[in-house]
Amino acid sequence: MLTNVKLGKNMRSVSIVGIGATPFFNGVENETYKGITVGELFGHAALDAMKDAGVEPRDVQYFFHGSANPYILNKCITPNLQVADWFGMRGKGSLSHSEGCCTGYIALEEAVFAVASGAYDIVLTGCSEQGTGMPDGDTPAHFRVPLTSEVLFPDLDSIFDQAYGRYLGGGPGMNHDDWINYYTKENGLTADQIDDVLSHQAYHFRRAAALCPRAIRRKPFDEMAKEAGYDDVWEYMKSPYNPKMTQYLRTASDSCVADGAAACIVVPTEIAHKFTDKPIEVLGIGASVLDAIVPHLEKKATAEAARQVYELTGLTPDDIDLLYVNDFIGSSAFLAAEEVGYLPKGEGWKYVLDGRIAYDGDKPMNTNGGRTSYGHAFGASGLADIFEAVTQMRGEAGERQVKKLPKHVFLRGFGGAQNVRAIILRSAF
């Protein structure tokens, strides 16, 4: 792969002035949400973001709609036009995009481009996903049934290159464990040590989710251990209650599939203070994409996207106060933290064991709980991370507020086997 991209400065700076999000939940089992539709979800998140920015639907000029899999999950291929009417944007321009689990991060990139170019001044970008269910035959949208493995499993392969990689087969099989396996060998760690590290990471992320009212899994592992008859939570984490799903990952390090939506409003930074006292500037977004056939793709693409954004912004890892990593593969969290320089190379695992990556640690990350605890509504997850990042930067995260008000936040988006984005936000107040 080539690494010769040098990002240029945007034509004008862009800032986030409004955020909105629904909780992440199970839409086919949770009676409160059963029957709600993908358009309503997007509408709630969009109107929440507009309210936060102090604008009405009439003020918004264009919107982006992201979803990881609108066809299988909602029998729909142009979701932007099917949701527009829900929040008063009938007849305005919009665009659908779909980049697997990286969709929510690319949602921000798209909106930034639209404003940075000068084409629009007020843009909404949102993602809505109903990951737990699928349409119940040929019926209106509120008829939903659980997503069956007969539908899901064959469809999962659709993120892999159909020409070659899917049928040569190695890439899909390497997807979850390639990087953690590489790291384990590189650093001379044992399988037991890695098991401990991943258990501690899941434990601390759950502690954050327990304080996050929008998270789907909020019961702390201590409580779950007690209920299962274990006095020692670490024994519980290695018990049959938390079985291995891959060579390295237990269920606690696997994402929790959810439904949900999130959105934000972006405007030129020069007018951002008209909308909020606490605008968040998007300093830059690095990008790299590698198909799963490429060995160690996640490590390579993460390094390249980070290189681009650091070069553009002139910042170094020491400037970063808070990190978000899309960790639907649980091990990605601390591995990516090392790769982008947030944790020292080869030592991230120690930071995890010492709890330093927890929301109340000195190197906080994934303060909403990440994909394993906050939940994973595929395309919407990235924007949910941006929602949390902005909340923390404003100092509005309540009990899970990190100790030092973050000035610079780094987000590592990932998904779709695999798109990677490296986003740096700065509080512009």
Add this chain to the structure above:
Amino acid sequence: MSNERIKTEEFWNPEHIVEKFWNGLKDGVIYARKCKECGAIEFPPHLACNTCGYHETEWTTLSGKGVLKSFVFTGALNARLALEDRGLKYVCGEVQFDEGPSFNAVIIGINKRKGREIEGKLPVRVRPVFYDMGRYTTLFFELDE
């Protein structure tokens, strides 16, 4: 890139690169492309070079021999169901051809015990297996011992 554009007739008589690759495997031949500028091997074959970014490549073939550099076992979450259905013992790992290119491949004939045995000996030599999947033949590997 030279200013000479691709002729319309060429578009109407395009080479079927993907089809040629898979048909090659059926005949026990591994097709790849070689960059006309930097000489890097593009595997699996595509139109342009992903090593140096030059626009033109030409056909070549690979021996199929190489080394297995790293591998993982699969579990409930990432098993290759088509292989499980056939009762194959396999791992997924990085294979580097002797001619240079690396890719994530399937290596068959490795159970848990064998995997633990070779883990400390990596990289180990592998050879190609042209495996009949029914409607197509794919490329796996096995230990060359």
